[in-house]
Amino acid sequence: MTAPMPTPTPTSPSASAIPSSPASHGPAQARPARRGLLLAVLWAGMAVMVAPFLWMALSAFKSEKDLGATPTVWIPEDWTLIHFEKLVGLLDVGAHFFNSTLVAVVVTACNLVFCSMLGYALAKLNFAGKRPVFALVMCALMVPGNLMLMPMFVMVSKMGLIDSYAALILPFAAGAFGVFLMRQFMTAIPDELLEAARIDGAGEWFIFWRIAMPLVKPALATLAIFTFLQSWNNFLWPLVATNDPGKYTLPVALATFAIDPTKTNGSNGVLMAGAFLVVLPVLLVFILLQRYFTQGIATAGLK
């Protein structure tokens, strides 16, 4: 399904900074009764959004007896780590964590550099072929990944790269979205600044690294977060490009584990423990960095 789309809101990080308007502003701040209803609806929605996560987290710590109990035991009666122990016995969790992390870090670093480079060229340099290159980037934005699945697999097999980190990294090392985003932000850099540096005899490479890049740090942060997440959650290509379980990324390991009943013995506890380990780091990072998720991509995503 959709990779998390960059979803910007151009609000100040703390939405609380928006003062509630004076009463003359009518519905913008609802009357008490209406506000109560509004909050009730939002809380109900929140409950639906959070319930599966809570269910997962609680179930991961329930004993087998609690998991199968009728009536349902909502809060574990005796908290246990047995499912995590089982999981570590069945899956090499450490290795999958390492694979996922390594791939995501390298993919993110490559995207930051390569997308910024082309973004800079498209925003601030003149060269023959600029328009076609930009058109290519826009086309690449439209192409769904699974259109290339079969030949990519054949290519990677022929190169002998199945089960290699290269196979997991290279196809995602420069995304069109990143180019588009970086171009948007680089466009806003004042030309006079670059010009002054050029007159002082700075080379283009120096200007890019020392002047342009520091000026687009917020965009880089945003791109880094989204690229990392996309890589972390990526599934179909790693599924196809790895045969050796030792090279599985977390989602592939979890999925192959989940659809193989012989492994889980029908224990949902082990699966919840697995899901918990995959979801928790991402959720924590998201909650810590949520303001970066909600910054400035609006200019790129929304015309």
Add this chain to the structure above:
Amino acid sequence: MATTTPSRRGVPDRAHAVRSGAGAGGAAGRGRRPGPRKDRLSVQNLPGWMFSTPFLALFLTFMAVPIVATFVMSFTDFGLRNVADPFATEFVGVENYARLFDDERFLTSLFNTFYFVVLGVPLTVGAGLFAAVLLNRGVGRLRTFFRVGFYAPVVTSIVAVAVVWRFVLDPADGLISGLASEVGLRSPDFLGSKALAMPSLIVMAVWRNLGTAMVLFLAGLQGIPAEVREAARLDGAGVWQEFRRITVPLLRPTMLYVSVMTTIGFLNVFEEPFVMTEGGPDNATMTVSLDMYEQGFKFFHMGYASAMAYVLFTVILAVTLLQLRLLKDKTR
């Protein structure tokens, strides 16, 4: 609209005579700018080309070549033996495409995928818009809290949440069945029934993706000037009228973007049925992407799977163009 830059300087010829080129190219299109020098090999072009090289090299290798290769493969009987020897494959003309439309399972996949999109996209976009409008109505300090909560599922791995939802929907020990038994009801076997399996996946997909729509709509809502709302209220517009006459029309561009993006994502639906139902029961949740994956990597009918990939791609293009047509903001 992409902001156009003021006139931009080209690379100076060694510090004198600075040409001024203008415009940021692309969509802005504010008049034609004098293009780069005509002599292609001039030193002026070098930096631009150097900066483009890494992306273009990767793009060619991992996108352009495979796209063309998929197209060629779709007219061949490419199979398992060809993975080792790609050029030993036979051309079979349009046979793959012809067979697709006699293939019961593929037609079912196509139907299911449309079912997923036709129900899932409006629900996702609607729920996202609803949440955004509510959050835009001065909930003060809690706004960030709700926004984080509604967006949280988007950042999590689909595989992980699919595993979780499989258990949430479990008829014996699941969350829903637990809630149902609290009020004396019995939970149906959601994923095991032909009628309920697809709707269950749709509910999960809406749950996971409405945050994306919400955050984009919030951005759009904040772009609506307060004066416009003010004027509407002075003219005596009620809440509903304001929504109909101000919010919806002014959100059109956002609506277009959100709908197109969500639709493309939903047409490619793969992980949910793969993890939750494996396409079952009885192909009730078989989708085009899943069918393609199985044809290509379970049965190694790669030529056939390539034809499927192109049919799906064509569908995506057609639906996207249709949406651009229908939702295009005519006032611009």
